[in-house]
Amino acid sequence: MPVTAIVGAQWGDEGKGKITDLLAQEADLVIRFQGGNNAGHTVINEYGTFKLHLVPSGIFNPDALCVLGPGMVVDLVALSTELRELEASGVPTANLRLSERAHLLMPWHVALDRLDERERGRQKLGTTGRGVGPAYSDKVARHGIQAYEVCDERRFRERVAHELETKNKVLERFGDAPLDAQETADAVLAAAALLGERIVDTLPLVERALERDDGVLLEGQLGAMRDLDWGIYPYVTSSNPLAGFASIGAGIPPRRITRVIGVVKAYSTAVGEGPFPTELHDAVGDELRERAFEYGASTGRPRRVGWFDALVPRYAHRLNAFTELAVTKLDVLGPYEEIPFGVAYELDGRQTTDMPPTHVLERARPRYERLPGWLADLAGTTDRRGLPSAAQQYLRRIEETVGARVGMIGIGPERTATIL
């Protein structure tokens, strides 16, 4: 079976959770390879409706092992809450494993994230305020605490007290309340106790799966435009949502990843700040947001919405080499007679299909083609050829402009509303 990476080809919220949940029905191992609880992967299946923040979207297959990979930053208190909620809905979580090398997102990271956003003022990034950026900063600065460190309680308490000496100075300097070392360590250790034996070395699990030729899914968070290196810096996340990082963040040799699915929404949305050339600022955008219910799964913030911008997934394809695209939310475009479709940017008097860096992209004006709409409800369609011809044309135009074939088509939020 191929090792498959599932990654976002736009700004995030493309519907990776739904695609992972669907493919996980046949998988043996599902690994989230980056990010923290700033994710909100929405999954709708026989158990109900879930917004998964840390837990891989494969958790609904009781036969699949679900791993929070070493590339993640994990808030143990948030994880324990999420596990309790899943259990309360009848979803077994015994098959969850947390990499002992994953970094812990500690309460001070949340406090520092909010402080940083506040102090940036008008230059704010629009983070979710969950502490993900500061947790990765500490990892890179060699101040991070890895998950295995909770096993030695005395040493863990010392590390917490030591880190808080400097973190509290920063918090107090900006007028925020300091954190109490004992309370902080108590809360994290209590959450760790709930996980117990599920904090493990995940490398042997991955090796065993590869030896057995098991189905392995690597689930990314956010999308290429929020990649730390290739996205719209500084309006990016603090890790790499590109498939290249799936190898590092899951702990799997790169040449074992043979299938890369780019998840792409049939139009565009973004949460947070930064350039978004095809953004709609008018009533058409408001109507699209309401009808598609484009509100952040993690924060409930209204998402910015706009027309499809082919340059974005094309750029993501250049970086990821998608073996296929999963186009989601095609059903949402049902009511339009004509659909604007971004194919190029006008930039300083010339036309381009390349992706410029952030502050140049801010000046880019989209050039649209107008594709015919299909004015039809797609519900119940089971085959691409059964779609209205204008919808088929829309998908073909995505394939032509992005350069990758469409392998899956989402026509509704439920797991079953997917054409394969």
Ligand code: GDP
């Ligand atoms: P993720 O973070 O990439 O998993 O995406 P989110 O879960 O944040 O946002 C995607 C939203 O689109 C969720 O509310 C999904 O339930 C919904 N969704 C996914 N695929 C489809 C689809 O094909 N049609 C419709 N109407 N909704 C979809």
